[in-house]
Amino acid sequence: MEKHIISNNIFRAICQILILFCPMSELQAQNIIPKPNNIVMGSGQFELNSQTKLYTNLKGQEKLLMDKYLQTLPFHFTTGKAKDKANVIKLLIEPLQTQNQEAYQLSVTPEEVIIKGNAGAGLFYGLQTMTQLGVSHTPSTMNIPCAIVNDEPRFVHRGYMLDVSRHFFDKNFIIKMLDILSFYKINTFHWHLVDTGGWRIQIDKYPKLTELAAYRSFSDLNDWWTDHNRFCKKDSIGAYGGFYTKQDIKEIVAYATAHHINIIPEIDMPGHSRDVLWAYPELACQDKNANNSNELCIGNEKTFRFCEDVLIEIMELFPSKYIHIGGDEANRNIWKDCSLCKKRMEEEHITKVADLQSYFTNRMEKFLAKHGRTMIGWDEILDGDISQNAVVMSWREEVDGGGEALRKGHRVIMSPTSHCYLDYYQDCPYFEPQGLLGYIPLKKVYNFEPMPTGNFDQSLVLGIQGNLWTEHVPTINNAEYKTFPRMQAIAEIGWTQPELKDYDNFRTRALSAMDYLKEKKNLHPFNLRTEIGPRMESLQPCTNLAKGKKVNYLAPYDPSFAGSKEATLTDGWLGDWNGNGDRWQGFVGNMDVVIDMETPTEIQAIGSSFLFVPTGGQYLPDSIEISISNDGKTYKTLKKISVTSDYSILFHIYTFAWAGQEKARYIRYHATKPITWGDILCDEIIIK
Incomplete structure (x- = not known):
């Protein structure tokens, strides 16, 4: 027995030596996205099977979340102990050299897998790396090559936005996407729940939002525009649309939480509100309605009561500290001839019609802050004085790529149309599904650097986000096609240090990732192997x-x-x-x-x-x-x-x-x- 223990110790020591001297080039064969900041491959492998034990020192809520996540995996572990030395996976909360709560250390030897982290999020991401390293022979077995990984993300916000207003995607698809996004260490799902195309969430105090504005007369937006943007009831002939019940939202939020994804809900206001005006026409400006306006009346106090009531129900459903109010593309000319808006300007000493939006935004920011939440808005919220607490989502290049927000001391999420809009064509448009505006291939996304140049506090740049607007994304297959592999590029930008990035290496890993998504996850990503490329x-x-x-x-x-x-x-x-x-x-x-x-x-x-x-x-x-x-x-x-x-x-x-x-x-x-x-x-x- 003593000889056996000694020989095992010697074997482990030899494995550690082999790992330390294994060349980095072997990473290319491992298909990990995003690329870890430090990885050394070893020889040998750990065989995960039906007898593999799992031990963790997680406690409380973090243990409950990990248990929920483990239940979603095809592997079934037996309960392990701290002293186990063979065929065991250990998830350990231990202080790392970094204080980053998403950092992890992964060590794989033939006998055991040890993942250490400062918090449950780090252990979760270590499991994702372990799974990407592994090779599955059956759904419940996996061979994991020996390696040591020390890793942590570059940015705190690594996000994906999905617009479900223009085209609706059901609960099962949302959960499927959350699963894939978390696999690539995306930690934020920005959910664009309402817009001109339809209201998609149950609000008890305003039932007409889903009764009258969750379904429309045509699926295709061009056909709908020809039909004068008419909404209809669910049982109308040809009705298209849908909405999420509060129970749906609770299930999705719970699933996201177990996968360490924060869901940021967006309720667009005061523009992009045709759906609201259809259901509640009294919130339109004087002589305006859903047929000729997209904007809420800022002079009407009922508008603020409505917005606050809706946000209260939103905050009850979403634990996120961030709430997104949109704030983009409002037609401010709508307000100039409205008697109520004129009166508001007079009472508040507002000299420019455009500044009515700043008044609105500031009221919403204060309301959210009173409830312990932080407001996010598209970069139009910069058009006027706004609290420095507000977070700016930078999407317009003409706003200096977030530079204006940074100079004013705002925290910024970089999401420019030039690199992060996934509804744009990703290959030669003559052979692609319909897209919007332009051409953003995988290489262009990958080469984006979210940290602007200039003299500012770099900690203000929270991170990066890819956005999928769905005006021209009518199906699940199309959504998957436009999202992947470009979202993997966003994931690597958000996680990996820029000096470690290399497009050719990433493309090789992305090709394997696309095979995995098609074969293992039944997704329909873009076929990177047949990419035509630039004009x-x-x-x-x-x-x-x-x-x-x-x-x-x-x-x-x-x-x-x-x-x-x-x-x-x-x-x-x-x-x-x-x-x-x-x-x-x-x-x-x-x-x-x-x-x-x-x-x-x-x-x-x-x-x-x-x-x-x-x-x-x-x-x-x-x-x-x-x-x-x-x-x-x-x-x-x-x-x-x-x-x-x-x-x-x-x-x-x-x-x-x-x-x-x-x-x-x-x-x-x-x-x-x-x-x-x-x-x-x-x-x-x-x-x-």
Whole structure:
């Protein structure tokens, strides 16, 4: 017996030595996402089977949560003891060198798996790494290679937002997603529960919200828009929609809690409220209703009573310290002619109509704070004075990538449209399901750095979040397709230190992860193996006599689509599939530019490309005129083009050009479309 104990001790020591000298390159074969901050692979493996024991020193609520989580696994453990030395997994609360509550240390030898953490969250994440390391031969057995892992997250907020208003996803799908998200150490589920597309949560005090505004006449939003955005009752013919009962919410919150995911509910206000106005029209401004307004009346005290009543029931259901009120994209012009809003402005000494929203936001912030909660809002809440306690979710690049919020001392969650909007196309749009606006491939997501440059307190950057808006995501399969693998990239950005990141290595691991999701979890992720990639024409400079020449703007470009500003149209580069970024330049209905060739130049062709994504407000011009001049005053028209747009086409890049033989110094390209919203987007004026 004594010899056996000695030999086991020697064997364990040898394993530890082998682990310490195993090269890091072996990580590539282990498929762990997010990449651990420190891992050393060893030789040998631990065999998890039906006789494997589990011991933990967890107590109280954390033990209850762990027990609930373990019940969801296919493995069935027998109860172990602290002194067990063989075929045992130990989950131990022990102080680590870091104080991070999500940190863990994982040690795997042939005899035992030991996971240590400062808190239950760390033990949970250690289990996720252990599971990703392992190879399952049957649902209830697994071989786990020997390794030592020391790991902790970079950011405290690693989030995923799902919009269930535009298209509804049932309780089972939400639970399925929570399971997958937690597997990749995502710790926040931002639940966009209400919006213009439908109200999705039971509110006892306002039953009409679900009786009258949880179902609509069409599933497809374009068809619904044609039908004047009519809501209907559940039993109406063709009714589409649904909502979560309070019991549903309680079950989902309990499941999320056991998986160490915090659910942040979003109740959008004061804009995006057509659903509310349909159910309770008295909350609209004077002479407004659900057909011509999306905004609550800020002059009406009933609005505040409604919002506070709803938030009280929301806080009863969700333990999250954060409550999201939206606050984005309100049409502030709605309030300017309302007598109640005018009266509110007079009473509160508000001089600008737009500042009514700041008044509203501040009241909501104070109300939530009184109840021990912290308000989150989209970055529009910065338009005015707001409590520094409010957290800003930064989504608009024109708001300096969160810089304004950081300069004002707000905590910020980085979620820019340029990198984190999962409803955008992730591959060549000609072969993709319908998307919104632009092109955000996996590599672009992965290369995002959420920590802005500048002099500010870096602890204010709470983390990163991927958002799935569902205007064009009608099915579960489509939601899974758009979410993965880009959410794995978000997970790695949020967890792994930037110096350890490498896209090629990540892509290899993502390929294995997609196989796992398809084969083991019955998900429908994007097929990364058949990725087409960027627009070929955008990968190398184009031949252009106008390259580097000055562009005079007779009409301004849209600052929201500035491209590379004055250099955009003659920098020698064509645009990619994405209208955002530095390649495409937008004009709100009137593109009128003159290129100065500096000297009279022989010209054989003048042309330009336009990006057409009508669902994203990126339109073709209706008319184009190409003309030339030698003095910059008198112009000769070379060609007029009338354009008819086919709105059944969801994405296309069109080129409009003149060809001939001329000599001129100045080239004018004038393209127009009478619009009040959206842009015509051009990438380059090509002269040959």
